[in-house]
Amino acid sequence: MKRGKLLLRIGVFAILMLLVSALLYLWIIEMDISIDLGFVQHNKTSHSTLLLQEGREMLALATTEYRRKSVFPYDFIPEDTDFRPLFAALFRQEKLAPEEERLVAIYRLCARMGIDLSEENDRFVLISARLRAGFPLEEALRLRLWDNDPKRIGITLSDAAILDIEIVDDQFDDYPYPDIEANPEEWKEIAFFVQQELRTIARKEGLLIEAEKRGKAALKKLFQGLGYERIEFRTKSENVEALD
Amino acid sequence: MKRLLLGIALVIGFSSCARSQVDIDNLEGRLHSILQMPLYEMIYRDVIYIGEEASFLGFKHIDTKLLFSIQIRIEAGLRMDEGIKLQRNSDGSVRVQLPQPEILLLDADESSIQQYFLKERGKEIKRLDYYQEIAKGKKRIREEALQSGIIETSQQRARRVIEQILRPAVQEEIYIDFIKAETGADL
Numbered sequence: 001m002k003r004g005k006l007l008l009r010i011g012v013f014a015i016l017m018l019l020v021s022a023l024l025y026l027w028i029i030e031m032d033i034s035i036d037l038g039f040v041q042h043n044k045t046s047h048s049t050l051l052l053q054e055g056r057e058m059l060a061l062a063t064t065e066y067r068r069k070s071v072f073p074y075d076f077i078p079e080d081t082d083f084r085p086l087f088a089a090l091f092r093q094e095k096l097a098p099e100e101e102r103l104v105a106i107y108r109l110c111a112r113m114g115i116d117l118s119e120e121n122d123r124f125v126l127i128s129a130r131l132r133a134g135f136p137l138e139e140a141l142r143l144r145l146w147d148n149d150p151k152r153i154g155i156t157l158s159d160a161a162i163l164d165i166e167i168v169d170d171q172f173d174d175y176p177y178p179d180i181e182a183n184p185e186e187w188k189e190i191a192f193f194v195q196q197e198l199r200t201i202a203r204k205e206g207l208l209i210e211a212e213k214r215g216k217a218a219l220k221k222l223f224q225g226l227g228y229e230r231i232e233f234r235t236k237s238e239n240v241e242a243l244d
Numbered sequence: 245m246k247r248l249l250l251g252i253a254l255v256i257g258f259s260s261c262a263r264s265q266v267d268i269d270n271l272e273g274r275l276h277s278i279l280q281m282p283l284y285e286m287i288y289r290d291v292i293y294i295g296e297e298a299s300f301l302g303f304k305h306i307d308t309k310l311l312f313s314i315q316i317r318i319e320a321g322l323r324m325d326e327g328i329k330l331q332r333n334s335d336g337s338v339r340v341q342l343p344q345p346e347i348l349l350l351d352a353d354e355s356s357i358q359q360y361f362l363k364e365r366g367k368e369i370k371r372l373d374y375y376q377e378i379a380k381g382k383k384r385i386r387e388e389a390l391q392s393g394i395i396e397t398s399q400q401r402a403r404r405v406i407e408q409i410l411r412p413a414v415q416e417e418i419y420i421d422f423i424k425a426e427t428g429a430d431l
Contacts, residue, residue: 025300042298048290048381050388053315055286057401062280125371143412153413166351171379172372181368184312184357191354210275218279225330226338226413
């Protein structure tokens with residue numbers, strides 16, 4: 001009887017020790033600690049090689065920045081969207097409206113990422129982005145002067161454009177939400193989709209109008225400093241806009 | 245024995261409680277006034293390898309390997325949010341005071357990603373795993389670009405560009421100086 005109890009105690013102790021070492025091992029993996037004890041191994045390696053590909057001159061005048069945080073995919077899908085009629089229409093080979101095509105594209109993108117939009121889902125990624133808009137000056141920035149009117153100047157500019165879109169690179173320290181399981185190829189697809197969407201949203205919210213307005217105001221101030229009083233802007237469409 | 249069980253329960257309890265509270269704020273877009281003149285950019289290619297292996301009692305349960313490349317762009321130019329100081333002298337010459345060029349952008353270009361191979365056995369690679377490596381690369385690129393003279397190149401280009409822009413409107417001499425910006429921390 002006593003021997004039986006002893007064996008039971010040893011057995012329970014052995015199981016507990018195994019459990020503790022398993023927990024300790026899981027903790028080692030969670031904390032990214034490299035360890036090699038023969039029966040327990042954990043190694044994490046990373047290498048990186050940098051190559052300078054090119055250096056190039058550029059010229060632009062960035063006048064407006066648009067910052068936005070978006071929750072992918074939910075910010076890009078209207079509430080109460082039902083995907084079933086869309087796929088039924090696709091099955092019947094009916095032509096979809098551009099907005100419907102956009103929704104089908106996001107559904108398919110999410111499906112590739114393992115996010116099933118037809119059911120409850122808790123996978124998301126918060127994406128911070130910055131868009132810079134202004135005038136690309138490489139193509140056009142020409143000045144015109146009038147001999148009979150020395151206080152007048154004409155400035156030809158290209159149309160205001162979105163110069164670049166930066167997806168802010170998150171780090172462990174500044175991203176408090178659950179991370180998304182997306183390999184680089186998948187992340188490239190998400191980033192491309194979000195950049196396209198943000199281009200449209202920013203345009204709708206008046207980014208280019210604002211960029212043009214602020215750019216012209218800055219140039220006006222600059223040439224006023226040189227003593228010009230009548231400053232006219234000419235864009236690609238050749239419409240003269242007198243600001244004064 | 246009871247103490248040991250209590251200890252294990254506490255460890256499990258703590259690990260399940262370590263969950264951060266989600267507070268998503270300020271998601272709407274915002275327009276900000278800036279005045280920047282990007283002048284010179286350098287494009288680097290970062291080839292990144294990440295691997296993880298784990299085995300317990302001879303059983304390999306994690307084996308992940310990832311090799312990919314990404315382009316990282318560093319851009320320098322003028323941050324002119326305070327405006328440019330322009331002064332026309334009595335002899336008709338113009339003095340332009342520009343801020344010192346600085347790094348305006350350091351960004352990993354997601355559209356340039358090329359994934360060479362991916363092995364995910366026992367664990368999926370998450371986005372922040374490789375962004376940690378990208379961040380290290382960005383830090384090195386910043387140092388390398390500064391050492392290779394990205395600021396000096398931008399300064400020379402700023403002189404040329406400003407003179408080109410103003411030349412049709414100014415027949416006399418154009419003097420260009422660079423002043424240290426009082427505000428606007430470098431990136």
